Amino acid sequence: MSEQIDTETKSYSRLMDEVLNHVIYHAEDFRTQRLSGAMPKESSYLVTGDNQNFINLLPLKDNRYLALFYDIADIPDKPMNDxxxxxxxxxxxxxYDSQHARWSSEAWNKQIGNKKFI
Known part of the structure; x- marks a missing residue:
């Protein structure tokens, strides 16, 4: 039983690493477009994958961004707020650490809980 849980945990972890890498790829694109002036500084960035998965990036401050990854089927029909x-x-x-030119994740809502995240 514990081997099955370990296998499921590892595969979930691998999947989340792939998702995070995909999100960071688009965050870099968003950051460079904002720096080049191709996008206004206040704008957000929405990426649709297969018409099911969405990535929404919102600028915060000091090289920080809020990145949301969701499946449209998981979103309830009621009006959404943040x-x-x-x-x-x-x-x-x-x-984004501009001195070392690298991205890092400071917080993840599934790790710290939604109440602390918001």
């Missing part, structure tokens, strides 16, 4: 969207998605606070 708290509900975070609750029904994987959300990260991403930080």
């Amino acid at each position: 708290k509900l969207l975070v609750k029904h998605s994987d959300a990260w606070i991403l930080y």
Whole structure:
């Protein structure tokens, strides 16, 4: 039983690493477009994958971004606000370290809980 749980945990972890790498790829694209002036500084960035999965990036401050990854089927039909969207998605606070030119995840809502994240 514990071997099965370990296998499921490892495969979930691998999947989340792939998702986070995909999100960071788009965050870098968003950051460079904002720096080049191709996008206004206040704008958000929405990426649709297969018309089912979405990535939404919102600039915060000091090279930080809110990244939301969600499956549209998991979103309830009721009107959404930021708290509900975070609750029904994987959300990260991403930080771009310009001195070392690398991205890091400062927080993940599934790790610290939605109440602390919001």
